[in-house]
Amino acid sequence: MEPFLRALPKVELHLHIEGSLEPELMFALAERNGVALPYASVKEAKAAYDFDDLQGFLDLYYQGMSVLLHERDFFDLAMDYFRRASAEGVVHIDMHFDPQAHLQRGVALDIVMRGLLAAKEEAERSLDLSVGMIMAFLRDRPAEEALEVLELAKPYWQRLDAIGLDSAERDHPPTKFVALFARAKEIGLARVAHAGEEGPAAYISQALDDLDVCRIDHGVRCLEDEALIARLREQQTVLTVCPLSNVALKVVDDLRQHPLPRLLDEGLNITISSDDPAYFGGGLLTNHLACAEAFGWDEKVFEQLNRNALAEAFMDDARRAILLQRIDKV
Numbered sequence: 001m002e003p004f005l006r007a008l009p010k011v012e013l014h015l016h017i018e019g020s021l022e023p024e025l026m027f028a029l030a031e032r033n034g035v036a037l038p039y040a041s042v043k044e045a046k047a048a049y050d051f052d053d054l055q056g057f058l059d060l061y062y063q064g065m066s067v068l069l070h071e072r073d074f075f076d077l078a079m080d081y082f083r084r085a086s087a088e089g090v091v092h093i094d095m096h097f098d099p100q101a102h103l104q105r106g107v108a109l110d111i112v113m114r115g116l117l118a119a120k121e122e123a124e125r126s127l128d129l130s131v132g133m134i135m136a137f138l139r140d141r142p143a144e145e146a147l148e149v150l151e152l153a154k155p156y157w158q159r160l161d162a163i164g165l166d167s168a169e170r171d172h173p174p175t176k177f178v179a180l181f182a183r184a185k186e187i188g189l190a191r192v193a194h195a196g197e198e199g200p201a202a203y204i205s206q207a208l209d210d211l212d213v214c215r216i217d218h219g220v221r222c223l224e225d226e227a228l229i230a231r232l233r234e235q236q237t238v239l240t241v242c243p244l245s246n247v248a249l250k251v252v253d254d255l256r257q258h259p260l261p262r263l264l265d266e267g268l269n270i271t272i273s274s275d276d277p278a279y280f281g282g283g284l285l286t287n288h289l290a291c292a293e294a295f296g297w298d299e300k301v302f303e304q305l306n307r308n309a310l311a312e313a314f315m316d317d318a319r320r321a322i323l324l325q326r327i328d329k330v
């Protein structure tokens, strides 16, 4: 199965670029920028990646980013993941990034955008890897701040594909961000949101009703609401499910207990992604391999998951057609 999964052109719809920061690069950037880290070694950092829940992870995720200060750091961060992903057969990535997490530390939006856009261009030129840009907003920060940041990003609106909603889900319902998502729609941006990862199924319904999103990031808790399952099946709304993330953050105890097989049996439009590969045990190929082992899926299942992702990815239709042929030919 490994040679097949490696060769299969894979499409990743849910990836936080700051969550792709491997400890090795974190240490290199800390040294380059004179930033102190709370770990003595790469080994110690990896040992700290043992999470009880989403908040436990987010605390280290925001701390890890402290080494990202200059345009070149954002470029190196993204290229480090793009090179690894491309070598594993990933052909497209819709990339979330968190401007508020950098603005809060005094890192200007221009620095983040220039570094990430340069990496996108370099990947598209030299790796045959296309990249979608999802500017994500932190749901545990004030809604007014999110609106201000979206306006601050005006010079970059043309370069964005979508806005997203991430960070601590509990007690931060989608309804808090109705004005932000209405503004993004007015600007002409697509909209996606994390929902039903740790939060209840009702947050998935809210994201669909009140934020008018085209896909749901995670969404695994939809299984708690029969009417919602029927709706997601009927609308064929894409769910970007992140199997190893759900294990690492204890959304499920063990991958074999993961609801992915049931989500597929329900006829939902499922895709798989890595979320934060540096923190959760690996990238998109590793997630594919883990699912093959846990669920015994055959090649057809993996082809379909990637066709689902390709159909929804933020890319132009000419490239989509080429990549579809490549999936069909494997």
Ligand SMILES: Nc1ncnc2[nH]cnc12
Pocket: 016, 019, 054, 061, 166, 167, 168, 194, 197, 245, 275, 276
């Ligand atoms: N899995 C996740 N859930 C919510 N916010 C995130 N930010 C980075 N990874 C996240």
Ligand SMILES: [Zn+2]
Pocket: 014, 016, 166, 194, 217, 275
């Ligand atoms: Zn995520």
